[in-house]
Amino acid sequence: MTLPKAVLQNLKKVIRDPKRLLTREEDLLSYGYDASFGFYRPDLVVQVLSSEETAAVMKLANRYKLPVTPRGQASSLSGGPLPVKGGIVLDVSQWNQKLVIDPEDLVAIVSPGVITAAIDDAAAAYGLMYAPDPGSSHFSTIGGNLAENSGGPRCLKYGVTKDYVIGLEVVTPQGEVIHTGGRTVKNVSGYDLTKLIVGSEGTLGIITEAVLRLVPRPPATRTLMVSFNHFVDSGRMVTKILTSGILPSKIEMMDQASIRAVEAYRPLGLPIDSEAILLIQLDGHPAAIDEEMLKIEEIAKQLDAREVKDAATEEEAKELWKARKLVSPAIVRHKPTKISEDATVPRSKIPEFCRRLQQIKEKYKIDLVVFGHAGDGNLHPNIICDKRNKQEMGRVEQAIQAIFSAALELGGTLSGEHGIGTMKSAFMAQEFSQETLDMMERIKHAWDPNHILNPGKIFPEPGVKLVLSE
Amino acid sequence: MTLPKAVLQNLKKVIRDPKRLLTREEDLLSYGYDASFGFYRPDLVVQVLSSEETAAVMKLANRYKLPVTPRGQASSLSGGPLPVKGGIVLDVSQWNQKLVIDPEDLVAIVSPGVITAAIDDAAAAYGLMYAPDPGSSHFSTIGGNLAENSGGPRCLKYGVTKDYVIGLEVVTPQGEVIHTGGRTVKNVSGYDLTKLIVGSEGTLGIITEAVLRLVPRPPATRTLMVSFNHFVDSGRMVTKILTSGILPSKIEMMDQASIRAVEAYRPLGLPIDSEAILLIQLDGHPAAIDEEMLKIEEIAKQLDAREVKDAATEEEAKELWKARKLVSPAIVRHKPTKISEDATVPRSKIPEFCRRLQQIKEKYKIDLVVFGHAGDGNLHPNIICDKRNKQEMGRVEQAIQAIFSAALELGGTLSGEHGIGTMKSAFMAQEFSQETLDMMERIKHAWDPNHILNPGKIFPEPGVKLVLSE
Numbered sequence: 001m002t003l004p005k006a007v008l009q010n011l012k013k014v015i016r017d018p019k020r021l022l023t024r025e026e027d028l029l030s031y032g033y034d035a036s037f038g039f040y041r042p043d044l045v046v047q048v049l050s051s052e053e054t055a056a057v058m059k060l061a062n063r064y065k066l067p068v069t070p071r072g073q074a075s076s077l078s079g080g081p082l083p084v085k086g087g088i089v090l091d092v093s094q095w096n097q098k099l100v101i102d103p104e105d106l107v108a109i110v111s112p113g114v115i116t117a118a119i120d121d122a123a124a125a126y127g128l129m130y131a132p133d134p135g136s137s138h139f140s141t142i143g144g145n146l147a148e149n150s151g152g153p154r155c156l157k158y159g160v161t162k163d164y165v166i167g168l169e170v171v172t173p174q175g176e177v178i179h180t181g182g183r184t185v186k187n188v189s190g191y192d193l194t195k196l197i198v199g200s201e202g203t204l205g206i207i208t209e210a211v212l213r214l215v216p217r218p219p220a221t222r223t224l225m226v227s228f229n230h231f232v233d234s235g236r237m238v239t240k241i242l243t244s245g246i247l248p249s250k251i252e253m254m255d256q257a258s259i260r261a262v263e264a265y266r267p268l269g270l271p272i273d274s275e276a277i278l279l280i281q282l283d284g285h286p287a288a289i290d291e292e293m294l295k296i297e298e299i300a301k302q303l304d305a306r307e308v309k310d311a312a313t314e315e316e317a318k319e320l321w322k323a324r325k326l327v328s329p330a331i332v333r334h335k336p337t338k339i340s341e342d343a344t345v346p347r348s349k350i351p352e353f354c355r356r357l358q359q360i361k362e363k364y365k366i367d368l369v370v371f372g373h374a375g376d377g378n379l380h381p382n383i384i385c386d387k388r389n390k391q392e393m394g395r396v397e398q399a400i401q402a403i404f405s406a407a408l409e410l411g412g413t414l415s416g417e418h419g420i421g422t423m424k425s426a427f428m429a430q431e432f433s434q435e436t437l438d439m440m441e442r443i444k445h446a447w448d449p450n451h452i453l454n455p456g457k458i459f460p461e462p463g464v465k466l467v468l469s470e
Numbered sequence: 471m472t473l474p475k476a477v478l479q480n481l482k483k484v485i486r487d488p489k490r491l492l493t494r495e496e497d498l499l500s501y502g503y504d505a506s507f508g509f510y511r512p513d514l515v516v517q518v519l520s521s522e523e524t525a526a527v528m529k530l531a532n533r534y535k536l537p538v539t540p541r542g543q544a545s546s547l548s549g550g551p552l553p554v555k556g557g558i559v560l561d562v563s564q565w566n567q568k569l570v571i572d573p574e575d576l577v578a579i580v581s582p583g584v585i586t587a588a589i590d591d592a593a594a595a596y597g598l599m600y601a602p603d604p605g606s607s608h609f610s611t612i613g614g615n616l617a618e619n620s621g622g623p624r625c626l627k628y629g630v631t632k633d634y635v636i637g638l639e640v641v642t643p644q645g646e647v648i649h650t651g652g653r654t655v656k657n658v659s660g661y662d663l664t665k666l667i668v669g670s671e672g673t674l675g676i677i678t679e680a681v682l683r684l685v686p687r688p689p690a691t692r693t694l695m696v697s698f699n700h701f702v703d704s705g706r707m708v709t710k711i712l713t714s715g716i717l718p719s720k721i722e723m724m725d726q727a728s729i730r731a732v733e734a735y736r737p738l739g740l741p742i743d744s745e746a747i748l749l750i751q752l753d754g755h756p757a758a759i760d761e762e763m764l765k766i767e768e769i770a771k772q773l774d775a776r777e778v779k780d781a782a783t784e785e786e787a788k789e790l791w792k793a794r795k796l797v798s799p800a801i802v803r804h805k806p807t808k809i810s811e812d813a814t815v816p817r818s819k820i821p822e823f824c825r826r827l828q829q830i831k832e833k834y835k836i837d838l839v840v841f842g843h844a845g846d847g848n849l850h851p852n853i854i855c856d857k858r859n860k861q862e863m864g865r866v867e868q869a870i871q872a873i874f875s876a877a878l879e880l881g882g883t884l885s886g887e888h889g890i891g892t893m894k895s896a897f898m899a900q901e902f903s904q905e906t907l908d909m910m911e912r913i914k915h916a917w918d919p920n921h922i923l924n925p926g927k928i929f930p931e932p933g934v935k936l937v938l939s940e
Binding site: 102103104105106107127148149151155159160162163172176177178179180182183184185186187188189190191192193195196198199200204215216217219239242243245246247284285286287288291344345346347348373376377378411412413414415416417418419420424428431432433435436437438439440442443444445446447458 | 572573574575576577597618619621625629630632633642646647648649650652653654655656657658659660661662663665666668669670674685686687689709712713715716717754755756757758761814815816817818843846847848881882883884885886887888889890894898901902903905906907908909910912913914915916917928
């Protein structure tokens with residue numbers, strides 16, 4: 001695509017600071033990637049700092065029918081910020097100036113470029129908590145989290161990003177600034193545009209400000225690790241805990257491949273001969289935690305778990321959670337390409353899904369590492385591969401298809417928290433009927449008649465399959 | 471409107487049981503009301519029992535461009551089930567056959583006519599809870615609750631109906647059966663049609679089945695009553711509690727008019743010389759509750775509250791909650807007409823909103839009773855009046871306008887849990903910009919091009935004002 005000259009001229013009138021209009025080849029190249037797969041060169045990058053600028057860019061893009069792809073820190077695992085049709089990348093990562101905590105209304109008001117963990121840190125100073133904690137929270141923007149409706153370990157008890165958004169300022173695909181929701185926790189005035197836009201992967205509007213709900217920080221937390229001889233028992237343990245009346249704040253699973261990768265990367269004393277471990281965090285009143293601990297130990301005994309290790313100190317707890325955080329960097333040391341999936345199943349189907357993942361690993365001879373948020377059925381089967389190896393990538397493509405088919409057969413979904421983006425759009429017709437997809441597309445078309453906002457995402461394009469080999 | 475003969479003939483082929491096609495005048499008249507205001511005669515009532523029947527009715531209605539108004543038990547306080555344009559009332563109240571609890575997936579699967587309280591009762595047998603508890607839960611249908619996104623006292627801690635819906639079967643306005651979400655608690659595949667449809671007041675689709683999330687039932691609850699010499703102190707107490715790190719399951723407020731009305735209706739020993747009381751329910755671990763009790767007593771002392779009464783037994787607690795439940799029946803003994811509002815403000819604005827309500831009461835010389843879910847800023851100012859008194863109703867109309875203006879000025883919203891319906895559509899342009907309303911209307915138009923599903927709701931019609939006198 002060649003950009004009409006008038007576009008740049010007009011943009012210069014909107015974005016007065018030339019440093020925020022990026023046109024050099026090296027800049028354009030670095031904006032062509034995210035944390036998923038593939039490269040797409042944009043024609044121009046605009047760093048916006050206000051809703052007025054954002055609206056002006058969208059109006060201009062509409063006039064020239066130019067694609068616009070919003071982007072935060074590009075940590076997306078599904079291709080959300082990839083400019084697959086070229087055009088303009090609209091970068092909100094520099095727009096991080098606003099982070100206001102209102103302790104009386106129990107809300108945070110943020111601009112889209114604020115780093116997610118900074119919100120929770122700011123809330124902590126008031127004894128409050130911003131609950132969603134995606135793995136990327138220390139480097140991803142809240143704007144990206146909102147667009148993708150990010151999850152995270154703590155979402156088991158506290159719910160996902162969407163559950164914490166009560167108001168938005170949004171620039172529509174045609175460049176109007178609208179306000180949805182507000183500062184009240186209850187609001188049923190009109191259609192719930194807030195919850196429609198959050199998780200729409202930047203295809204329905206650009207979020208320029210958000211009002212986020214905060215909750216009281218729990219008075220105590222406690223971490224324990226349960227190790228297993230048999231992988232499938234870890235899945236059974238999750239089901240048993242959740243039907244016993246205990247709702248831990250986190251239940252994370254790591255399979256043997258993850259344990260060994262982490263130990264090889266940084267020795268933490270994890271049980272490398274276990275087929276799986278569960279990392280569990282309880283939170284709430286100390287007396288409640290004590291009782292829940294006893295119940296969990298009892299369940300572990302029933303399931304013949306190898307060991308229950310209770311973190312005695314805050315330091316020990318931190319070490320255990322570090323292990324979980326290190327899985328992603330550890331597993332890519334082995335081979336350069338990592339395909340991170342997040343197919344999700346109903347809670348009761350966790351053991352069966354674990355069993356099927358093992359079968360898929362063997363059948364397609366792939367390096368499959370399984371870890372993730374087992375408590376809500378949202379596992380992360382990660383395939384470690386080398387995208388230069390065409391033959392291997394062919395098997396990976398088949399394995400991904402098999403993972404999705406297994407999840408859907410078990411009553412699950414393609415994506416629990418990463419989004420559809422470019423990576424899973426080819427599979428949408430397996431999850432949804434044509435009628436359901438049509439109702440989604442009607443919304444897209446009504447809001448973005450020129451189809452310029454983040455095109456090529458979510459909706460399957462006819463004949464397009466997932467292709468991972470280069 | 472006269473119904474084309476072919477419509478009834480065709481409907482008889484769809485609904486084989488003639489008892490479920492209601493055409494007698496007395497039936498039509500009884501379907502012309504709900505719990506709000508106004509009467510609108512439908513032309514026909516169809517009681518559906520399956521999604522196939524529902525889809526066939528919608529297809530037929532589209533062919534003849536007939537309005538269709540879905541209806542549960544018609545306990546709506548905003549006019550949701552009123553057939554304001556005549557046509558067909560689609561009654562789901564008889565479709566109550568399905569109520570399945572899956573304790574492993576922690577979900578309930580229900581048909582739309584199931585009574586809401588029955589879901590919580592069925593969940594309780596497994597130690598689980600369906601959290602939303604609207605005042606009408608013992609007689610309203612889950613279908614109506616879903617359409618209106620109902621709230622209730624327990625929503626302070628647990629969230630509203632929408633927060634508990636993870637999957638839907640829906641008949642679209644054009645008669646297609648679609649499935650949204652599923653049985654997983656995390657799901658970010660495509661647009662979130664589930665949360666768009668829940669709360670859309672029956673204007674975007676007819677919910678024919680829902681998958682509802684259940685949570686562990688709390689191990690203990692405790693109820694206390696705090697009484698105040700000054701109304702506004704009750705609002706201050708709410709703010710103080712919520713910023714102290716305590717999240718009670720319920721904080722309900724009753725002003726002096728409510729207290730006296732209840733005592734006159736059924737003497738329960740409430741403090742009739744108090745300007746307000748708060749009813750507070752704590753839940754969770756007994757040790758946590760004990761500590762929270764002490765904190766609340768301390769806050770009450772700081773605010774110079776008259777008395778903190780701790781319900782010693784389950785029976786005593788029930789008596790206190792009965793007082794709250796009796797407010798609505800008690801206040802209508804005085805005059806025949808009750809206008810129940812649910813304007814909602816940010817939590818910190820509760821004291822100021824209380825003060826303004828008192829001013830409005832005096833200025834317009836109305837019988838204003840204030841009670842409701844103070845904990846989330848969702849008060850229920852109820853105006854008790856006589857719709858035959860034209861002069862009084864004129865003042866009531868002005869007072870309602872003043873209540874909405876006050877709530878919006880304080881950063882609040884027209885409706886916290888009742889919905890917009892017919893009662894508040896005239897005020898929508900005060901809460902939302904034309905651009906925001908336009909984005910809502912685009913969805914409506916894209917989904918229901920003939921505008922036949924529950925017409926005359928939510929969206930302001932040009933020139934239409936709220937008129938309450940007959």
